[in-house]
Amino acid sequence: MTVSTLTLNDGNEVPWIAFGTGTALYCKDVQHPVTLALQSGFMHLDTAQEYRNEETMGSAITTSGKPWSELFVTTKLGELQGEATPKGALEVSLSKLGLTHVNLYLVHHPHVHIGRLKEVWKGMEEAKNAGLTKSIGVSNFTVDHLREILEVATIPPAVNQIEVQPYILKALQPNFALHKQHNIVTAAFGGLSPLFRGKGGPLDPVVENIRVRLERTRGAPVSDSQVLIKFLQQRDILVVTTSSKMERMQEYLDTENVPDLTPEEIQEIEGAGAQLHRRFFALAARITQWCTSRLQRDDNLKCRLRRQNPCLADAI
Template identity: 45%
Template sequence: MSAYFLLRNLSRTSRSIMSSLTVPLNDGTQIPWLGFGTGTALFSKDAENAVLTAIASGVAHLDGAQSYGNEDSLGAAIVGSGKPRSSLYVVTKLNTVPAGQTVRDTLVTSLKKLRVDYVDLFLIHSPKNHEGKLSAVWKEVEALQKEGLAKSIGVSNFRIQDLEEILGNASVVPAVNQIEYHPYVLKASQPLLEYAKSKNILITSYGGLTPIARFPGGPIDSVLSSIAARVSETAGQTVNQGQVLQLWLRAQNIPAISTSSKESRIKEYLATETLPGLTADEVQAINEAGSKTHHRVFQKWLDD
């Protein structure tokens, strides 16, 4: 992918808050490139303070889920931030649908907890939760977009066969497929990335810092360090390995859904939006080093 293409597809909006790098979706909306997640480290925990810190630091895109068990605390932070609803980008994800309920029932419950009238993006969290009914569940999700309860709709952890299953009967192509994506799953993810591109479905990344946060000492470390030194020199400021991993996502037009308990790190993530981009050779060096090993942290069934 050429540097020109990448730059052309990343744009800046006039959001009043600091996070301003966005990526276009197939439905004409824009998704902020950096998202702050309330799963993983915050799973089943009160996320209010962490999200308040993220919003105060300049994050707009908040990634929640019904299964994280903390949508109410995300809602408390949304309200507590004092930010206008339109300046935030709120995401939640469908869990299993309890017997006797509809997908709509679950989203209405989420909206109450989140204290918003609509979400910007509603995702089916996992195809595994809806085996045999995926296409019917997607039709229900489509209806929620039509009703205005979700501005954009998409999926998460979908394989090619899951996307094919819903596309056969879909009126709306998912805007997003949120997946674990970092250099240590690069090789395994390649066919899915190509398929998503052919259907105009944007891949977004969670777990993007895995190579340094969960598997330090791997083949990519020395490559990240030397690129960090080069970008630091160009930028005139210290750039670390995590920021290089996020620049690698940015270079592919892939939004980064991360999280942190530390304000300083959230600011580093945000600063990544304005750092100089990686060269094509640097992206290639990361790809080659990352492809030497494979580590998937979440949804390991995707490797079956």
């Protein structure tokens, strides 16, 4: 199966859809789901130091027999302790993954680096210059966070991975504008949340009508998920998604074969999304705001994201 790619601002190519190992796969052995993803045709695998599953992802790829050169692997920088650096943290990740380099290395959360984002970004550039990653980028960054690191960046971020779905498109317009200005690819997590976590919203009937039209045009089944994934793909957004079922994985990949949405259908989705503002992954944004305001009063305060998952729940 051939997967289309997006061109990053450093010239590297990235598969437009990725299999993610966060959310339900936090702190779990991901060898089985990653194996299914590879068998389904996924070429882009997305993990993170915070997910605590880099090692089992590496095992899955090794046992799959697929050459590393055919895959695109993304991992993300977590919180740095003591004198740790982004380069040193990536070296640990590479050891767990069984790799000499990754394709993309992202700063996972800005809030755990508040007050030193510029320093951290220079460390990311060091990791790239050392050949440990082909591209570098960020995740969960607001416009203000991006502007802060762009002040010192000799290598601009290639990607910003954020929540993107129709109910927050209006709020994301400043992000999209800055991304476009610096040729930063927008990567989306949570793109299917309106279908699985927000049923009953104004988007539902619009997606259903479009799905029926696409099925008629294609002459084959089309799912609601494929409608929203196609919507994102047509905006040149890198889609990060996940599932435990091979048939669902294959469905997501098959979106490439679904006919394009018409300009009118794209406007209908945007219009329905504008009727309701709802984030499904708001915790990180709230903690970032809290940390920033507290640090203005206490420069020595160190903030950490507390996850509900026990193996990730560091005390603040």
